[in-house]
Amino acid sequence: MTIHFHGRVAIVTGAGSGLGRSHALRLAARGAKVVVNDLGRNGAPSENALKVVEEIRAGGGTAMADPADVADFEQVSAMATRAAKEFGRVDILVNNAGVLRDKTFAKMEMADFEFVIRVHLIGSANCTKAVWAGMRERNYGRIVLTSSASGIYGNFGQANYGAAKAGMIGLMNVLHLEGAKNDIRVNVLAPTARTGMTEGLLPPVAAELMTPESVTPGVLFLVSENAPSRVILGAGAGVFAVTHIGETPGVYLEESERTPETIAARFAEISDAQTAEPLKDAFAQTMKFVAAAAKAKGVKLE
Numbered sequence: 001m002t003i004h005f006h007g008r009v010a011i012v013t014g015a016g017s018g019l020g021r022s023h024a025l026r027l028a029a030r031g032a033k034v035v036v037n038d039l040g041r042n043g044a045p046s047e048n049a050l051k052v053v054e055e056i057r058a059g060g061g062t063a064m065a066d067p068a069d070v071a072d073f074e075q076v077s078a079m080a081t082r083a084a085k086e087f088g089r090v091d092i093l094v095n096n097a098g099v100l101r102d103k104t105f106a107k108m109e110m111a112d113f114e115f116v117i118r119v120h121l122i123g124s125a126n127c128t129k130a131v132w133a134g135m136r137e138r139n140y141g142r143i144v145l146t147s148s149a150s151g152i153y154g155n156f157g158q159a160n161y162g163a164a165k166a167g168m169i170g171l172m173n174v175l176h177l178e179g180a181k182n183d184i185r186v187n188v189l190a191p192t193a194r195t196g197m198t199e200g201l202l203p204p205v206a207a208e209l210m211t212p213e214s215v216t217p218g219v220l221f222l223v224s225e226n227a228p229s230r231v232i233l234g235a236g237a238g239v240f241a242v243t244h245i246g247e248t249p250g251v252y253l254e255e256s257e258r259t260p261e262t263i264a265a266r267f268a269e270i271s272d273a274q275t276a277e278p279l280k281d282a283f284a285q286t287m288k289f290v291a292a293a294a295k296a297k298g299v300k301l302e
Contacts, residue, residue: 003224005032009087010223011079013037013070013127014097016048019146019193022212023094023219024052028061030220033087037079037097040067062087070097070123073130080130090131092223094144095124105159113160120146120164125171132184141184142223145172147232148190152243165190169232169245176230177281185229187222190243191215192236209237246276250289252296 010027014020016038028034034056038049045053045065056063064086068079083090099119101112124145135141150158151165168188175186193215194207202210218235221227232243251270253262263270279285294301 001226003030003220005030005092005224008032008091009035009083009089010092010094011035011037011066011083011090011127011131012094012096013123014039015052016046019191019212019215020094020096021048021052022216023096024063025055025059026213026216026220027092027094027223028056028063029059031061032092033062034064035066035079035083035087035090036063037066037068037070039069039097040065043067070095070127071118073126076123076126076130080127080134084134089134089138091135091138091140092142093127093131094146094219094223095127096144096146097123098146100158101160102157104157108159113163116160117164117167120161121167121171124168128171128175132179135179135184136182139182141179141182142227143175143179143184143186144219144222145186145188146191147188149192149234152190152232172230172232173281180229185227187227187229188232189215189219189222190232190234191218192234206237211237214238244278246273246278247285247288248272248275249277250292252292254296 005027008031010032012020012024012027012034015024015036024034024036036049036052038046040046040049045067049065049067053063053065066079066082068075070076080090097119099116101116103112128143131141145168147168148161148165149155150162151168154162172186172188179186192210193212194202194210214237215235218233218240222231222233234241234243248271251266291301
């Protein structure tokens, strides 16, 4: 079945260039009305955003530019209001805007740590909050939070960026649970691509393969009508993968054995990745631990 977005309205943040531009263009090409967000000046849209809007319109699509700073909730709320006024509602949100302030943690100023957290994590929360009520009222919403392998696996010199990107996973997990009854599906994209943020970091051959366009099909899938929810989709160079977070069953230790030495001696068993399974929420972990302890003690849970 062909995926299309006819009648849908999308906001893409950081859409003036790179990945955001690619996402905006492809959403519009498949029928979505697109708000091209890119940080402007003095309340005016950026030149890049205006150029993307021109591209969309030249291709027969519908779009408007918006200069909101995602780190400013008032500006983001105004953007959502403008989108609803112009296009009727917001169905899709792609949180893509981001910055880098890379340094080793020893040399990093805390102002740079806070700035990256504010743009990526707080910015994504701001934008999501601005459209959340409308999505709940209409019982429909598709939201993508942009994470990174730096947040999932770590990357030298990116403590601020990695922390912000790891936060996207926690935000997704909670919003997935809270949005489910209103058909709001929330997913995480973990892309790697040749963009302004990665310029000079990739060898030429790799850079040629890692186009923004090679990532965007993953976004289109994650915001489609039949999209999954609570998925961490990796994408780069035309390759797509899913990251799974699981937890081992756990090993119950009697009080007499409950020592760091016993944990060390049995750590291979405790940490056996082959036994790991995903949990539906935080309380599921609590109940798993309680059930294991109760079974070991021969106690029946009411």
